[in-house]
Amino acid sequence: MRRELRRPALFAAALMSLVVFAASGAVARAESGSGGCSAKSTKSEEWKAAHCKGHDSGGPTTDSGQPTAGTPTAAKTGSRTVLKGTRPVWEANPKFQQVGMVPTGNAISGKVWLQANHADSLAALAKAVSDPKSSQYKHYLSHSQYVSQYAPTSKQVADVSSWLKQAGLQVGQVGPDNHFVAFSGTVAAASAAFGTTFGLYNAPGQVVQAPSTDLSVPTSIAGMVLSVTGLTPLGHVITPSDLGPPGGFVNAQPCSAYYGQKTATTLPQFQGKTLPYAVCGYVPSQLRGAYGVTQAGFTGQGQSVAITDAFDSSTLRSDANQYSSRHGDPGFSGDQFSDRSVPEGASSDPEPISTCGGNGWYAEQALDVEAVHGMAPAANVLYYGSASCYDDDFLATLARVVEDNNASIVTNSWGQPTVIANAPDFGCTPETPCLTINDDIVNAYESVFIQGAVQGIGFYFSSGDAGDEEQNAGFVHPDYPAGDPWVTAVGGTSLGIDKNNQRSFETGWGTSKWSLNEAGTEWQQVLPFQYGAGGGYSQIFEQPWYQDGVVTDNPTGGRAVPDIGLVGDPTTGMLIGQTQLFPLNTTQGPAGVHYGEYRIGGTSLSSPLMAGIQAAAQQGRGQRIGFANPLIYDLFRNYHDEATYFDPSGSEPGVGNVRADYANGLNADAGFLYSVRTFNQDSSLKVDHGWDDVTGVGTVTFRYLHRVASGSN
Numbered sequence: 001m002r003r004e005l006r007r008p009a010l011f012a013a014a015l016m017s018l019v020v021f022a023a024s025g026a027v028a029r030a031e032s033g034s035g036g037c038s039a040k041s042t043k044s045e046e047w048k049a050a051h052c053k054g055h056d057s058g059g060p061t062t063d064s065g066q067p068t069a070g071t072p073t074a075a076k077t078g079s080r081t082v083l084k085g086t087r088p089v090w091e092a093n094p095k096f097q098q099v100g101m102v103p104t105g106n107a108i109s110g111k112v113w114l115q116a117n118h119a120d121s122l123a124a125l126a127k128a129v130s131d132p133k134s135s136q137y138k139h140y141l142s143h144s145q146y147v148s149q150y151a152p153t154s155k156q157v158a159d160v161s162s163w164l165k166q167a168g169l170q171v172g173q174v175g176p177d178n179h180f181v182a183f184s185g186t187v188a189a190a191s192a193a194f195g196t197t198f199g200l201y202n203a204p205g206q207v208v209q210a211p212s213t214d215l216s217v218p219t220s221i222a223g224m225v226l227s228v229t230g231l232t233p234l235g236h237v238i239t240p241s242d243l244g245p246p247g248g249f250v251n252a253q254p255c256s257a258y259y260g261q262k263t264a265t266t267l268p269q270f271q272g273k274t275l276p277y278a279v280c281g282y283v284p285s286q287l288r289g290a291y292g293v294t295q296a297g298f299t300g301q302g303q304s305v306a307i308t309d310a311f312d313s314s315t316l317r318s319d320a321n322q323y324s325s326r327h328g329d330p331g332f333s334g335d336q337f338s339d340r341s342v343p344e345g346a347s348s349d350p351e352p353i354s355t356c357g358g359n360g361w362y363a364e365q366a367l368d369v370e371a372v373h374g375m376a377p378a379a380n381v382l383y384y385g386s387a388s389c390y391d392d393d394f395l396a397t398l399a400r401v402v403e404d405n406n407a408s409i410v411t412n413s414w415g416q417p418t419v420i421a422n423a424p425d426f427g428c429t430p431e432t433p434c435l436t437i438n439d440d441i442v443n444a445y446e447s448v449f450i451q452g453a454v455q456g457i458g459f460y461f462s463s464g465d466a467g468d469e470e471q472n473a474g475f476v477h478p479d480y481p482a483g484d485p486w487v488t489a490v491g492g493t494s495l496g497i498d499k500n501n502q503r504s505f506e507t508g509w510g511t512s513k514w515s516l517n518e519a520g521t522e523w524q525q526v527l528p529f530q531y532g533a534g535g536g537y538s539q540i541f542e543q544p545w546y547q548d549g550v551v552t553d554n555p556t557g558g559r560a561v562p563d564i565g566l567v568g569d570p571t572t573g574m575l576i577g578q579t580q581l582f583p584l585n586t587t588q589g590p591a592g593v594h595y596g597e598y599r600i601g602g603t604s605l606s607s608p609l610m611a612g613i614q615a616a617a618q619q620g621r622g623q624r625i626g627f628a629n630p631l632i633y634d635l636f637r638n639y640h641d642e643a644t645y646f647d648p649s650g651s652e653p654g655v656g657n658v659r660a661d662y663a664n665g666l667n668a669d670a671g672f673l674y675s676v677r678t679f680n681q682d683s684s685l686k687v688d689h690g691w692d693d694v695t696g697v698g699t700v701t702f703r704y705l706h707r708v709a710s711g712s713n
Contacts, residue, residue: 080195081222086215086440091201093427102198102209104188109172109348110230111180111392112160113444114152115223116451122150126453126486130627131546132634132713140456140626143405150451152178156224163221167193175396176403179447180229184348190231193217203426226447227440230349230392246359248582249598252660252672255280259496259504259572264658270514270523270676271655278659278677281575281599282497283327284374287567287609289501292702293375293616296709300376300615306407307369307608308397309414311353312341312385313362315579320369322595323577329377336378337369340404341385342397352388361389364413366578367600368608372411374574375612376619382407389414391441398448398459405455408624411611413462413604415479418540422474430475437480437540449486449627456624459487460611462603463562464534467510467683468693471529476684478536478561485544488628489561490606491695492533492568493648494679505653506646508694509533509569509601510682512656515675523676532682533568533603535561535693546630549637550691563629565648565695566606566613571659571677573601574609584666613700620709634713635704636697644707645698649689653679 091098116122128136141149157178161171164181168189172182183190187198195216198209217225254277256262262277269275288294313319316339321331345353365383372381384401386393394414401410421433428434449459461482466472469479482489492509510532514523538558543551551560567573577597582589588596618625625631635644656678663670685693707713 079219080216081219082195082214082216083222083225083228084214086211086228087196087213088210091199091210091212095202095426097202098199098212099202099207100200102187102200104186104191106187107184108187108190108198108231109182109184110190110228111175111182111396112164112228113175113180113226113440113447114156114160114178115226116150116447117152118150122454123450126450126627127545129456130453131630133630138456138623138626140624141454143403143455146451146455147177150454152224154178157181159221160224163218164193169193176399177451179399180396180444182348194228194231227443229395229440229444230390246362246578246580248580248586248596249665250582250586250588250596250662250667251280251599252662252668254660255599258286258499261499264674267658267674268516268520268522270658273655275654275656275658275676278571278657279497279573279599281573281597282495282567283575284324284329284370284377285327286497286501287574288375290495290497290503291375291566291609291613291700292705293613294501295702296616296620296705298376298616298619298705298709300379300612301619302378303376303409303615303618304380304382304407305372305376305611305615306382306384306401306410307365307372307611308384308386308394308401308410308412309361309365309368310356310386310389310393311344311358311361311365312339312383313359313365313579316365316369316383319366319577319579319595320373323370323597324373324377326577326597327575329374332373332381336380338380338382339385340382340400342387342393344385345387347387347390347393349388349390349392352390352393356389363576363578363600364604367574367576367604368411368413370576371574371605371608372612372615375609376615379612379615379619380407391444395444395448398445402448402452402455402457405457408457408618408626409460409611409614410452410457411460411608412481413602413607415461415464415482415534417466417469417473417475417477418480418483418538419469419475419477420473428474433475442480442484445481445484446486449484453486453627456626458614458626458628460607460614460628461487461489462534462607463489463491465492465531465568465602465604466534467529467532468536468685469534470683476536478538478559479534482534483538483541483559483561485541485559486627488563488610488632489535489696490603490610491535491562491565492601492603492606493565493695493699494569494653495567495572496653503646505651506567506699507648507651507653508565508680508682508685508687508692509567510678510680510685510694511569511571512678512681513675514678515673526675529681529683530677531602532685533562533565533606533694535682535685535696537561537693544629546633547691550633550697552690560691560693562693562696563632564610564645564697565699566609568601568603568606569677569679570599570601571657573599574605576600582666584664584669586667610700613705614708617705617708620705621711625708631708631713632697635707636691638713639703639707642703643698644701644704646701647689647698648695649687649692655679
């Protein structure tokens with residue numbers, strides 16, 4: 001399972017996400033990467049013409065006097081500076097017809113993100129402190145040093161606030177480390193502030209608002225403005241105290257305590273083989289054994305891991321403690337677990353709870369907390385629940401994690417497709433794809449990621465559960481933020497653990513589903529591709545320096561995803577515990593609200609497992625790992641005789657396993673359903689020797705933990 005940030009179940013939702021976050025258009029990047037808009041780009045001239053911005057000399061500049069990498073391209077017009085590309089590019093598409101204007105008295109809100117001071121030297125420092133080859137490696141700044149040298153100043157905040165107030169807007173929260181200034185007011189005031197009007201446009205199944213022209217800001221403050229987010233959302237804020245327990249689920253028997261314990265001898269063979277049943281769900285001691293944490297002897301003592309999700313289950317700690325007790329691990333003690341969430345739904349974005357799935361996030365939260373704690377039982381876990389699943393709220397949450405500076409490892413099991421191309425009725429085709437991210441969003445995220453890097457904080461993101469995204473979104477491309485060069489993207493595998501808690505095999509996670517025919521005599525393929533680890537090659541970000549010499553066959557020249565892999569296949573997934581609402585009696589108790597356990601997977605499992613492993617390694621290291629990618633790739637390059645990582649391409653896992661499910665998801669009253677779930681069939685993505693687009697450089701071993709802990713690179 002992977003909870004997606006603004007991820008559309010239907011294209012109508014995708015278009016809403018395009019509208020909700022103001023500007024569209026291509027993301028042109030510098031080293032962290034220029035991607036499809038760079039001179040090195042492999043994209044066609046037609047693609048560049050449609051998606052890439054120009055570079056006017058009048059735009060904001062860095063302290064070296066050059067145009068700021070990542071800031072909106074700007075052009076001076078009188079006393080104002082136009083931020084080119086901040087008008088959604090889809091407005092030029094006649095399919096999105098304007099049907100009216102937003103009433104000027106309507107409410108609107110958003111955030112103005114401020115540019116860091118000396119932004120070019122800040123990015124250079126982030127690279128230097130993260131690169132094992134640099135003399136500045138591991139020489140991180142303290143939070144106070146970052147603030148004094150790079151953070152927007154109080155005067156800059158005051159200048160931006162004054163402009164917003166003069167336009168008639170109300171100034172609200174100032175973000176952590178002065179990252180942003182929140183505002184609210186009427187559409188009339190926002191139109192005055194940003195030099196635009198707001199139109200109403202037809203989108204699939206709805207009418208949505210958006211700025212009718214590029215935004216502009218006073219030239220006097222243009223160099224301070226990094227991006228503007230959240231200008232589009234309308235609606236009211238819903239703030240219940242708790243969303244209640246989610247619906248219950250129970251895994252059916254037969255299932256195995258370890259891989260291969262039970263085989264499906266009473267069911268037809270699959271491709272001439274009697275397959276094993278899926279595991280009931282690995283518990284932490286099994287995963288620690290398979291990945292070398294037990295052998296390394298680390299528990300994460302003295303380390304802190306942050307988890308970000310949307311919303312905040314009230315039973316996170318009690319569920320984790322009950323789970324740990326049941327499976328032989330210590331629960332959280334004292335203040336080892338800290339909940340730093342904002343109130344659920346306390347968002348200015350529209351319908352934050354219903355749009356974002358409400359308590360559907362609770363399983364993700366339980367998984368993240370229990371996976372981190374399971375791999376590093378002595379580490380501190382800081383849970384940061386966002387007010388919604390909108391970018392605006394997640395950005396504010398991530399900025400607070402970095403400002404707090406308590407956690408040096410941050411795991412995030414959410415993301416979004418970068419491109420939608422399967423809605424021809426709205427002009428979104430493989431030839432004319434519609435981007436779901438834009439400069440404003442990427443600039444804001446990277447301002448947080450780069451600050452984190454200079455402070456020794458690493459961000460880990462699930463690579464996705466839809467393979468190359470072609471089946472889901474109609475376009476082959478990695479997700480975002482996993483595809484950003486400043487984060488560690490964690491891919492997914494299928495993992496066998498034997499009765500001695502050792503890895504018996506590990507291969508790429510990619511599933512084809514087969515079900516029994518009506519007679520129950522043979523297997524029939526029902527889903528050629530059901531799900532699998534996300535990955536691929538960016539057409540937006542260039543291949544970053546740390547992948548040079550490792551990612552050698554790159555069809556786009558772009559950022560390659562993922563960086564590393566860990567178990568994600570749901571049929572070889574982790575058992576978790578959660579308070580749920582069971583409408584029927586089950587093997588786990590009577591009908592009602594109570595604790596229950598079930599198996600779960602997805603790269604939503606892979607990322608928190610990696611975060612826990614990093615906490616264990618960091619304990620041995622005695623200092624922060626920081627942004628991990630340069631180290632991860634150096635450890636691949638520098639050890640050939642005794643590889644740092646397990647190579648999934650050399651595994652012999654068999655074709656797959658048999659999964660048993662209750663037809664009603666709870667008990668045997670309605671009978672059973674059986675299916676074969678295969679391994680290593682991940683859309684167009686392939687496991688291969690060396691780096692690959694399913695598992696990155698490979699998966700974690702004891703050697704990895706030992707070398708990170710000892711400072712080897």
